Amino acid sequence: xxxxxxxxxxxxxxxxxxxxxxxxxxxxxxxxxxxxxxxxxxxxxxxxxxxxxxxxxxxxxxxxxxxxxxxxxxxxxxxxxxxxxxxxxxxxxxxxxxxxxxxxxxxxxxxxxxxxxxxxxxxxxxxxxxxxxxxxxxxxxxxxxxxxxxxxxxxxxxxxxxxxxxxxxxxxxxxxxxxxxxxxxxxxxxxxxxxxxxxxxxxxxxxxxxxxxxxxxxxxxxxxxxxxxxxxxxxxxxxxxxxxxxxxxxxxxxxxxxxxxxxxxxxxxxxxxxxxxxxxxxxxxxxxxxxxxxxxxxxxxxxxxxxxxxxxxxxxxxxxxxxxxxxxxxxxxxxxxxxxxxxxxxxxxxxxxxxxxxxxxxxxxxxxxxxxxxxxxxxxxxxxxxxxxxxxxxxxxxxxxxxxxxxxxxxxxxxxxxxxxxxxxxxxxxxxxxxxxxxxxxxxxxxxxxxxxxxxxxxxxxxxxxxxxxx
Amino acid sequence: xxxxxxxxxxxxxxxxxxxxxxxxxxxxxxxxxxxxxxxxxxxxxxxxxxxxxxxxxxxxxxxxxxxxxxxxxxxxxxxxxxxxxxxxxxxxxxxxxxxxxxxxxxxxxxxxxxxxxxxxxxxxxxxxxxxxxxxxxxxxxxxxxxxxxxxxxxxxxxxxxxxxxxxxxxxxxxxxxxxxxxxxxxxxxxxxxxxxxxxxxxxxxxxxxxxxxxxxxxxxxxxxxxxxxxxxxxxxxxxxxxxxxxxxxxxxxxxxxxxxxxxxxxxxxxxxxxxxxxxxxxxxxxxxxxxxxxxxxxxxxxxxx
Numbered sequence: 001x002x003x004x005x006x007x008x009x010x011x012x013x014x015x016x017x018x019x020x021x022x023x024x025x026x027x028x029x030x031x032x033x034x035x036x037x038x039x040x041x042x043x044x045x046x047x048x049x050x051x052x053x054x055x056x057x058x059x060x061x062x063x064x065x066x067x068x069x070x071x072x073x074x075x076x077x078x079x080x081x082x083x084x085x086x087x088x089x090x091x092x093x094x095x096x097x098x099x100x101x102x103x104x105x106x107x108x109x110x111x112x113x114x115x116x117x118x119x120x121x122x123x124x125x126x127x128x129x130x131x132x133x134x135x136x137x138x139x140x141x142x143x144x145x146x147x148x149x150x151x152x153x154x155x156x157x158x159x160x161x162x163x164x165x166x167x168x169x170x171x172x173x174x175x176x177x178x179x180x181x182x183x184x185x186x187x188x189x190x191x192x193x194x195x196x197x198x199x200x201x202x203x204x205x206x207x208x209x210x211x212x213x214x215x216x217x218x219x220x221x222x223x224x225x226x227x228x229x230x231x232x233x234x235x236x237x238x239x240x241x242x243x244x245x246x247x248x249x250x251x252x253x254x255x256x257x258x259x260x261x262x263x264x265x266x267x268x269x270x271x272x273x274x275x276x277x278x279x280x281x282x283x284x285x286x287x288x289x290x291x292x293x294x295x296x297x298x299x300x301x302x303x304x305x306x307x308x309x310x311x312x313x314x315x316x317x318x319x320x321x322x323x324x325x326x327x328x329x330x331x332x333x334x335x336x337x338x339x340x341x342x343x344x345x346x347x348x349x350x351x352x353x354x355x356x357x358x359x360x361x362x363x364x365x366x367x368x369x370x371x372x373x374x375x376x377x378x379x380x381x382x383x384x385x386x387x388x389x390x391x392x393x394x395x396x397x398x399x400x401x402x403x404x405x406x407x408x409x410x411x412x413x414x415x416x417x418x419x420x421x422x423x424x425x426x427x428x429x430x431x432x433x434x435x436x437x438x439x440x441x442x443x444x445x446x447x448x449x450x451x452x453x454x455x456x457x458x459x460x461x462x463x464x465x466x467x468x469x470x471x
Numbered sequence: 472x473x474x475x476x477x478x479x480x481x482x483x484x485x486x487x488x489x490x491x492x493x494x495x496x497x498x499x500x501x502x503x504x505x506x507x508x509x510x511x512x513x514x515x516x517x518x519x520x521x522x523x524x525x526x527x528x529x530x531x532x533x534x535x536x537x538x539x540x541x542x543x544x545x546x547x548x549x550x551x552x553x554x555x556x557x558x559x560x561x562x563x564x565x566x567x568x569x570x571x572x573x574x575x576x577x578x579x580x581x582x583x584x585x586x587x588x589x590x591x592x593x594x595x596x597x598x599x600x601x602x603x604x605x606x607x608x609x610x611x612x613x614x615x616x617x618x619x620x621x622x623x624x625x626x627x628x629x630x631x632x633x634x635x636x637x638x639x640x641x642x643x644x645x646x647x648x649x650x651x652x653x654x655x656x657x658x659x660x661x662x663x664x665x666x667x668x669x670x671x672x673x674x675x676x677x678x679x680x681x682x683x684x685x686x687x688x689x690x691x692x693x694x695x696x697x698x699x700x701x702x703x704x705x706x707x708x709x710x711x712x713x714x715x716x717x718x719x720x721x722x723x724x725x726x727x728x729x730x731x732x733x734x735x736x737x738x739x740x741x742x743x744x745x746x747x748x749x750x751x752x753x754x755x756x757x758x759x760x761x762x763x764x765x766x767x768x769x770x771x772x773x774x775x776x
Contacts, residue, residue: 095611096610096611096647096650096651096654097647099611099614099615099647099650100614100643100644100647103614103615103617103618103643103647104640104643104644106618107618107621107622107636107639107640107643108636110622110626112579112580112619112622113579113580113581113615113618113619114579114580115548115576115578115579161569164570165565167560206560208560208563208565208568209565209568213563214539214563215563216560216563265535265539265563267539268536268539268540269540273536274536275532275533275535275536277532312531312532312533313533314531314533317520320531320532320533322532350529350531352523352529352531353523354520354522355522355523355719355720356520356521356522356523356524356719356720356746357522357719357720357723358527358720360529394722395694395721395722396694427693427694428593428596428597428692428693429597429692430593430597458592458593
């Protein structure tokens with residue numbers, strides 16, 4: 001097109017020249033006019049040839065396949081040496097040579113390339129909303145928590161850096177459900193009120209760089225690092241309901257409290273490259289009213305403490321093994337004379353598919369032993385355990401089973417056991433459905449239940465435990 | 472006894488003097504570049520092993536041991552690794568945290584495709600907020616990544632900077648030659664129409680002239696319904712697509728089914744270094760993928776031009 005304009009411009013100039021030539025004497029005029037006519041003919045012929053060439057090139061271009069079916073690459077700000085990302089020019093290969101030359105030149109400079117264009121999200125935290133909807137059909141007809149649907153929880157998960165050396169996490173659940181005690185007594189009237197509440201499940205800052213290598217500190221309210229399962233939120237459990245032993249010793253969902261938590265990784269260089277993590281936590285020792293052991297409510301005069309030590313080790317390129325030990329000390333009920341000591345061991349064995357095709361296996365077990373005064377000087381020596389095994393079937397499907405047995409942490413004469421096979425189907429990382437059958441027996445009404453669960457997430461990718469691919 | 476201790480101390484000294492630059496990478500591709508540039512002066516560990524989907528890597532706590540001792544942490548810089556933050560917080564190594572020199576964003580200077588410009592939500596699937604993160608599948612972006620990494624390596628280990636720069640220069644030339652070779656090799660099949668399982672090959676389509684007409688996944692990370700699978704088959708038949716590319720980690724059976732229904736051939740291609748045994752360098756990855764694609768096109772009856 002540009003060439004056409006030049007040609008027209010040239011013709012215009014020629015016309016002006018012709019007009020000027022008319023002002024000179026006739027003899028010289030004739031010869032000059034002849035020359036100008038010749039030049040004009042030449043220009044017209046050049047323009048015609050170029051027009052033909054342009055048409056030919058346009059036709060060739062139309063015959064070429066489009067670059068890709070995908071939208072065109074976003075135009076990032078130009079930077080030195082940005083590789084060309086258009087459809088390759090098979091005729092010249094010059095873009096490859098150009099990129100190579102640009103890169104070789106750029107190696108000599110110390111300036112970094114232009115960072116990838118990010119959408120402005122200045123100072124906004126990572127934000128996720130996680131919804132958990134569950135229902136069940138059960139032979140426990142007299143339990144008001146059964147045979148119903150519940151939007152058990154909507155959880156607001158906010159995470160952000162608050163300082164170069166500190167991050168913050170705030171997790172605010174809105175719960176709506178009926179209390180479902182593990183040792184349900186059908187002869188005692190249960191509270192069948194639907195409990196709707198907003199609470200602070202976790203809110204803490206993590207100081208991850210305050211001068212002591214390998215040590216991080218958490219200040220605020222958090223899930224205690226007692227075993228592995230207690231760290232999980234409801235939507236991250238591999239099963240619909242909580243492991244019985246966790247319910248019996250720690251809480252209906254988990255044991256969370258306010259305080260300070262210190263976590264130290266023993267320098268791997270000192271211990272042959274092993275991963276050993278030691279945690280020490282000092283908490284108010286309040287727990288929640290619903291919690292079985294630490295349930296002091298506003299009782300804060302004597303703090304509780306929790307310790308956890310874990311060793312994680314690769315058994316081969318694909319197998320990973322972890323063993324941990326926990327100890328929790330606090331007070332039971334609103335009394336400084338009722339002690340609560342809980343000991344725990346957790347084991348996790350995981351295999352990840354070396355082919356990347358999702359044939360992953362996961363086994364986890366926890367054992368707890370409690371020495372809890374249910375009144376002053378009357379310790380209850382109770383124990384419990386669970387084992388969960390999960391097989392990933394393909395990208396979207398998981399199957400597994402959980403086996404439970406536990407005594408009541410505050411009544412050593414009561415026990416309950418259960419078998420709970422489950423299957424989980426992820427439509428995506430952000431939408432999950434689960435079915436779980438459970439048979440329960442022991443010193444409770446033998447019951448068969450079928451649980452259904454649907455979890456959904458919108459917002460940022462929620463963090464999940466290392467042994468879980470999704471969730 | 473004293474003499475023995477002195478001898479032992481002297482023996483220990485050289486190992487301290489030759490402490491290597493420790494580099495941890497999220498992907499095997501970055502690890503290969505680091506090895507090519509660093510040679511015997513670096514210790515490189517990749518969290519990803521190769522065949523798996525980078526998005527679904529399971530980072531074991533033992534990976535944190537490597538990160539704990541790392542001088543550099545090379546990663547996609549985008550949101551391809553949703554497990555990265557857990558790994559970083561577990562690593563307890565401030566040298567490699569975000570906004571520190573040891574945190575190497577390998578996407579620097581690379582034009583990222585398909586970055587959403589308007590409203591985004593999960594109706595778009597597991598959409599990546601910063602655009603398509605599979606930028607490693609192009610030799611020219613590998614050249615850029617080599618430049619990004621060598622600058623970080625030279626800054627972290629000035630004593631060996633000259634070696635790194637020299638190796639990077641050699642590597643950039645080598646990969647440039649690979650880029651030319653695969654494009655030349657593929658020239659007879661220029662414009663080959665393909666369907667891929669996941670939108671992982673858009674950058675590869677810049678390296679060799681293939682035309683990606685669609686994906687089996689209706690949206691990133693979303694398994695298609697039977698109706699959506701049929702739509703892909705119908706579309707392939709209409710457009711004469713003869714090749715289906717399935718990543719090493721994706722649903723081979725479904726890809727095979729789609730290919731069979733559409734009268735096409737399916738090929739499993741690694742989209743990362745070490746995606747399959749033997750393809751353990753970037754150069755081998757591009758050559759393998761190109762050759763396999765040519766073989767599949769031939770097997771599907773596509774005539775060379």
